[in-house]
Amino acid sequence: MHRRTVLATGAAFVTLPLARNLRAETLPTLTAAPARVQLAPAGYPQTRVWAYDGSIPGPEIRVTQGARVTRRLVNDLPQPTAVHWHGIRIDNAMDGVPDLTQKAVPPGGSFDYDFIAPDAGTYWYHTHNRSWEQLGRGLAGPLIVEETGGPEVDRDLTLMISDWRIDEDAALTEDFGAMHDFAHAGRLGNLLTVNGAFEPRIPVRQGERLRLRLINAATARILALGWHGMTGAVVALDGAPLDTPDPETRRVLAPAQRADLILDVTAAPGAEAFMLQIAQDGGYALASFPVETGTSAARGPVQPLPPQGWTEPDLGHARTLDLRMQGGAMRGLPEGATHMGQAMSMRELMQVGMIWSMNGTAGMTETPLFTLDRGESFRMPLINDTAFAHGIHLHGHHFRELRDGVPGPWRDTALIRPGETTEIALVGENPGDWLLHCHMLGHQASGMKSWFRVT
Ligand code: C2O
Ligand code: CU
Numbered sequence: 160m161h162r163r164t165v166l167a168t169g170a171a172f173v174t175l176p177l178a179r180n181l182r183a184e185t186l187p188t189l190t191a192a193p194a195r196v197q198l199a200p201a202g203y204p205q206t207r208v209w210a211y212d213g214s215i216p217g218p219e220i221r222v223t224q225g226a227r228v229t230r231r232l233v234n235d236l237p238q239p240t241a242v243h244w245h246g247i248r249i250d251n252a253m254d255g256v257p258d259l260t261q262k263a264v265p266p267g268g269s270f271d272y273d274f275i276a277p278d279a280g281t282y283w284y285h286t287h288n289r290s291w292e293q294l295g296r297g298l299a300g301p302l303i304v305e306e307t308g309g310p311e312v313d314r315d316l317t318l319m320i321s322d323w324r325i326d327e328d329a330a331l332t333e334d335f336g337a338m339h340d341f342a343h344a345g346r347l348g349n350l351l352t353v354n355g356a357f358e359p360r361i362p363v364r365q366g367e368r369l370r371l372r373l374i375n376a377a378t379a380r381i382l383a384l385g386w387h388g389m390t391g392a393v394v395a396l397d398g399a400p401l402d403t404p405d406p407e408t409r410r411v412l413a414p415a416q417r418a419d420l421i422l423d424v425t426a427a428p429g430a431e432a433f434m435l436q437i438a439q440d441g442g443y444a445l446a447s448f449p450v451e452t453g454t455s456a457a458r459g460p461v462q463p464l465p466p467q468g469w470t471e472p473d474l475g476h477a478r479t480l481d482l483r484m485q486g487g488a489m490r491g492l493p494e495g496a497t498h499m500g501q502a503m504s505m506r507e508l509m510q511v512g513m514i515w516s517m518n519g520t521a522g523m524t525e526t527p528l529f530t531l532d533r534g535e536s537f538r539m540p541l542i543n544d545t546a547f548a549h550g551i552h553l554h555g556h557h558f559r560e561l562r563d564g565v566p567g568p569w570r571d572t573a574l575i576r577p578g579e580t581t582e583i584a585l586v587g588e589n590p591g592d593w594l595l596h597c598h599m600l601g602h603q604a605s606g607m608k609s610w611f612r613v614t
Contacts, residue, residue: 186271189217189242191286191298192235199329199350200357206329208297209236215355216319216376217284217300224279224304232270236293239263242272243287244302245415246398246557246571249274251591254554255287259592259610263288278467279306280398281372281417283319291378291600292335295346297321299376306465310394310421312370314363318434318446320412321355322348322377341601342488342514344547345379345414351436353446361446363424363432364453370394371420371434375412378600381548381574384418385409385442388432388450391422392461399557399569400464409437413550413574415598421461428452469569470534472559472584477536480529482551484575484597486515486606489546496521496606508606515545515597515606527612528595531587540582543575549602550574553611554593558585572598587613 194210197203211217222228234240241263243255253274257263264270276282286298301317324332324346340346353359363369369389375382385408392404397417410418426432431449435442486492492505496516503521508514513521518528531537538561541551552572559566560573561582575581590613597607 186231189230190233203329219301221303229273234264246282276304291604313367315370317372319374322380323350324348341605345599345601363448366453382412383437385435388426389422395419397570404461415572426450470586472536477538479538483542487545513606521606528609530612538584550598555589558583
């Protein structure tokens with residue numbers, strides 16, 4: 160007993176300065192830098208991208224629920240940058256939003272991210288500076304938080320889908336800020352990759368049970384995903400478990416949205432299963448899964464994931480604020496909007512690159528769009544008065560998507576089709592200043608960006 164106490168005390172004396180040193184030296188780095196990768200099909204040249212640690216997608220960060228995530232962002236890009244950890248109920252100071260939660264990291268600089276990942280689920284990290292360009296050049300990666308007591312599966316696979324606009328030499332086209340794109344659906348690409356590869360082949364076994372974590376990392380493209388040769392259920396959306404697994408496995412994912420699926424391989428050995436992008440003229444393969452002989456043992460029905468236990472918004476006593484989206488091609492902003500505190504005409508707005516408004520304002524405001532007391536319930540009908548779809552994301556919080564006033568799934572990004580309204584409800588639980596914006600990143604850059612405060 161006595162000897163132990165002495166040792167412990169001694170150790171504390173010795174390790175305190177040493178530990179501090181060690182921490183500074185061993186903080187794992189995440190380096191943003193130009194790289195060359197093979198994005199286009201074989202036979203095409205490599206593409207110059209911007210990547211984390213030289214790979215597309217960036218390295219998968221995988222931790223268990225409640226673990227601490229530390230990364231030193233090293234900026235070897237020719238532009239300032241910052242990393243946002245999308246969907247994490249994060250410490251506000253670590254949220255990675257230039258001019259709101261930190262200063263953008265200049266070229267040659269670094270920033271230490273250090274936070275707890277409180278909830279299990281499929282998340283991702285991406286640049287949050289000039290994201291319409293920097294994410295379009297490749298700066299994104301998966302962030303997977305594993306639950307304890309998760310489902311039994313044979314394999315857990317992350318599939319991050321990206322949309323690139325390349326020319327005939329497989330080079331990214333340099334038209335990142337094009338106003339025509341921003342005023343329409345955004346900068347849509349002409350090459351979809353899965354984990355940085357064009358139509359990757361992923362061998363599977365018949366009867367194998369897969370957990371697939373889908374992440375739409377496109378800057379603007381809405382994906383409509385389907386399956387051939389695999390059946391099962393959706394178990395989570397935007398990292399949040401569904402109360403009941405949903406056997407409808409075809410899924411529309413707005414930019415930034417995620418879905419977790421548990422699928423059994425049903426295709427016969429020698430055949431292929433597919434993940435499909437469903438288009439008007441049918442489906443085309445985004446990834447193929449050549450099937451090998453397996454056990455084909457019957458598996459039980461897909462079970463729900465352990466629930467998150469988040470606080471339910473009190474719908475009856477919640478404050479309500481509409482969010483009205485306006486502008487863009489076709490409709491415009493005939494009444495103008497406020498930008499940087501100034502009332503401006505549509506013409507004046509366009510001269511400063513503003514095409515969209517939310518509640519009559521284009522871009523950031525001096526004061527928050529709304530302020531919530533900690534624990535306060537809040538409802539927000541997201542009203543799309545434009546001719547284009549939008550994917551509205553709130554930082555630092557998940558919300559319930561309401562269906563006819565009834566709570567639907569928890570999400571962190573809501574897709575609102577032209578002319579539609581989607582109501583969301585949340586509890587202001589996480590103190591700080593949080594962004595609220597369209598995840599069609601060209602829309603964000605041209606007006607659809609605001610913020611709220613939780614005190
Ligand atoms: Cu995924 Cu404000 O971001
Ligand atoms: Cu939008």
